[in-house]
Amino acid sequence: MITYEAASTNKVTERMINPYAFVVYDENIYCVAYCEHKLDMQTFKIIRIHQVEAMENTYDIPEDFDIREQFPQLGFIREPLEVELVIETPFSNQVKESIYSENQVIEELPNNAIRFKATLNGSHSIKRWILGMGPKATVFGPDDLRKEIESEVEQMLQQYKS
Structure with a gap:
């Protein structure tokens, strides 16, 4: 469970996420996670996460998950x-x-x-x-x-x- 401040609105929301990967981009660290609220993969800038609470829930990252294939539109992975x-x-x-x-x-x-x-x-x-x-x-x-x-x-x- 995280509390997260959106960059566009500064609104702080609570989100249940399942982290899949951490990515460094433009000197910032991001968490790529499945968001239970949005029911989709989302990217969370670590500096905007205000609180983190580890839950007892477990989840499995799909074996075919490959950040290079799933997230080129986010700018993290581009042509090397x-x-x-x-x-x-x-x-x-x-x-x-x-x-x-x-x-x-x-x-x-x-x-x-x-x-x-x-x-x-x-x-x-x-x-x-x-x-x-x-x-x-x-x-x-x-x-x-x-x-x-x-x-x-x-x-x-x-x-x-x-």
Whole structure:
């Protein structure tokens, strides 16, 4: 049983849910669960859950449940993108202490910089993450991502020049 605050209305409701998975997206954690109130799968942002009460009820997650097939429309799972970045301090330290992907590889470079390679999902959140590191991150792959970042930076520069 949870009490949950809706993002659109700020209304707090009580919901009985059966959690199926937890997903990290855009630096937030979400619970994907079957909601007894809606009689459907729903996504709950953890930060909006005010209270949790463990119930004695049990449930089974269907064997064919695959979040990659069931929830692409939520933005959590998108076409995977193989990225390669060089990241300098102070961000290199934060990245070394975090897990962004099961297959991430971090190579130490001079001056505490790192080469970061990983398969990530959600191009919008990837771009926002990279742009948030400013000049301390350089995209080496894929080329399309590098061009999109270059375009964003050029647009930002034009805004400040005019």
